[in-house]
Amino acid sequence: MPDSVAGGEARNGMTGSPESTRGSLRRRAFILKALAAVGAYVAGVLAVVGGRNLVGPVLPQHYRWSLWPRSATAPTLVFKSAWTPVGVVADIPDAKTTLVTVKAPVEDAWASGDQPVAVYVKRSGDQLMVFDIHCTHLGCAVRWTQGAGRFFCPCHGGVYGADGQVLAGPPPLPLYQYPIRVENGTLYIRPRAGGTS
């Protein structure tokens, strides 16, 4: 066989031997599978992102957070009872914001029965505010710093004022504020979602 013909076959990967032909076919099959896998991965990512943007806004807030963690609502436990006692108002430190752990009947995917639920209680005389501890960006627990008079989120630098309003960072919403009521000197909060009334 002339050299030029043999060279042309080699360049085409067809040297004529069955082994080299099989090797060439295996390489092509491998490349095609790799391309298909990359295409499926890209399609999957696009489907998830598109689906979240389409479906997320119409879901209730609680489910929106759990299914689409990039949205703005924190994963607060769902109380079962309508009003949950926080404590006797006279026992709550005045002119301060205090972290209080409430025993609340909860029901969600991870817990049921009475569970500790932490909330921040701000008291100025008769004025009371109760905040969810979760940052409205991605749900990290915020920390109150009395000296600065601010809530700080350790995750991405979110900062909230004493009234829960966003002062800096990525949080899209103020801290969630529980509805409250005072009855016979005791402070109660109402669940934020999924309560019985």
Ligand code: FES
């Ligand atoms: Fe708080 Fe991101 S979770 S700033």
